[in-house]
Amino acid sequence: MALWRVRATVDDRPGYLSVLTASLALRSVNILAVQVHTTEEGAVDDFLVDAPDSLTEADLLAAVAKGRGREVFVTRADPQGLADQPTRALALAGRLVHEPDALGEVLVALLDAAEVRWRPGSAGDRPGFHGGRMTLTDPSGGALEVLRALPAFTPAEFARAQALVEVAASVQRRHRDQVALLLPDGGEVVLRPATPDDLAAVLEFHGECTATTLRLRFPGGVPADTRLRRLLEPAGGLTLLAVAPGGAVVAMASLLTEGDLGELRVLVADDWQQRGLGTALLRRLRAHAAKTGVAALVAHTGAGNAGMLRTLRRVGAGPIERDGAMVTVTLRTAGRPVGEETPATHA
Numbered sequence: 001m002a003l004w005r006v007r008a009t010v011d012d013r014p015g016y017l018s019v020l021t022a023s024l025a026l027r028s029v030n031i032l033a034v035q036v037h038t039t040e041e042g043a044v045d046d047f048l049v050d051a052p053d054s055l056t057e058a059d060l061l062a063a064v065a066k067g068r069g070r071e072v073f074v075t076r077a078d079p080q081g082l083a084d085q086p087t088r089a090l091a092l093a094g095r096l097v098h099e100p101d102a103l104g105e106v107l108v109a110l111l112d113a114a115e116v117r118w119r120p121g122s123a124g125d126r127p128g129f130h131g132g133r134m135t136l137t138d139p140s141g142g143a144l145e146v147l148r149a150l151p152a153f154t155p156a157e158f159a160r161a162q163a164l165v166e167v168a169a170s171v172q173r174r175h176r177d178q179v180a181l182l183l184p185d186g187g188e189v190v191l192r193p194a195t196p197d198d199l200a201a202v203l204e205f206h207g208e209c210t211a212t213t214l215r216l217r218f219p220g221g222v223p224a225d226t227r228l229r230r231l232l233e234p235a236g237g238l239t240l241l242a243v244a245p246g247g248a249v250v251a252m253a254s255l256l257t258e259g260d261l262g263e264l265r266v267l268v269a270d271d272w273q274q275r276g277l278g279t280a281l282l283r284r285l286r287a288h289a290a291k292t293g294v295a296a297l298v299a300h301t302g303a304g305n306a307g308m309l310r311t312l313r314r315v316g317a318g319p320i321e322r323d324g325a326m327v328t329v330t331l332r333t334a335g336r337p338v339g340e341e342t343p344a345t346h347a
Contacts (some may be wrong), residue, residue: 003048009044013059068247078341103138107136114148132151134153179284193241196233205250213267217265217305
């Protein structure tokens with residue numbers, strides 16, 4: 001028995017697919033997998049089949065034609081084709097997470113393409129496909145042109161390719177957002193946005209902070225795991241982590257937003273306090289708030305948390321309101337003094 005890939009267009013009408021499969025069955029062809037691509041010309045059926053060794057390409061073409069298939073494409077397949085398309089696409093997406101620069105190779109594998117060419121972007125480079133040519137936007141700039149002789153690309157294949165481009169773009173954005181920070185005392189950390197995958201490291205970080213540090217940061221008690229998980233990707237906000245050379249999280253700062261108001265929170269491991277790390281994190285969050293249109297920033301802390309209050313003053317603290325053991329500090333967004341209104345524009 002031999003593996004073949006068979007693709008054909010059939011009328012998208014009840015019973016037409018069964019006619020095609022019956023024609024193959026009469027020749028002892030076993031269908032191992034099938035995908036159906038909807039197009040304007042009809043349903044494009046993509047089969048992975050196991051056929052008798054005696055069956056030739058011409059025999060398969062004749063069987064498909066007799067089964068009312070048209071625009072037929074037949075080629076030998078390898079055992080890799082036994083993996084279904086969703087599994088294959090997920091595996092390729094996983095590769096992109098670790099190797100975003102391998103996008104071209106991943107597209108070749110996903111689409112069984114002959115090659116992927118890069119060219120500088122131009123106004124006419126809109127994503128789309130025609131026949132055996134597909135154009136995609138390269139996350140690094142320019143355009144990617146995916147080429148294959150046969151069969152023609154389908155809308156489903158274009159959608160899958162677009163999804164992988166988005167994965168690569170997301171990973172590249174995350175890498176660009178990483179910043180190496182040299183502290184005044186010579187220590188080094190990497191500042192980067194948090195992701196849900198950081199939950200275990202963040203829980204370990206909280207577990208290594210002393211009870212005094214946690215009490216000052218969380219007067220009402222350390223939040224549960226579910227709340228910490230939500231903090232890793234706050235809706236409309238941003239959480240930054242400081243990661244030491246060994247990979248351990250040593251500080252965490254969050255910007256939580258509601259409308260045009262933002263709240264800043266920060267926690268720094270005991271051994272990393274008073275080294276400028278909290279100040280660096282809050283300044284980056286303040287700059288992010290300014291870029292995203294946050295009008296006002298506040299931070300809540302204990303009245304006795306002298307270290308946090310000093311950090312907030314460095315970042316640009318304004319009015320301070322005290323309510324029992326808690327204080328609320330209002331901060332300016334980057335470049336805008338507290339209370340300053342945005343100047344009116346004139347047409």
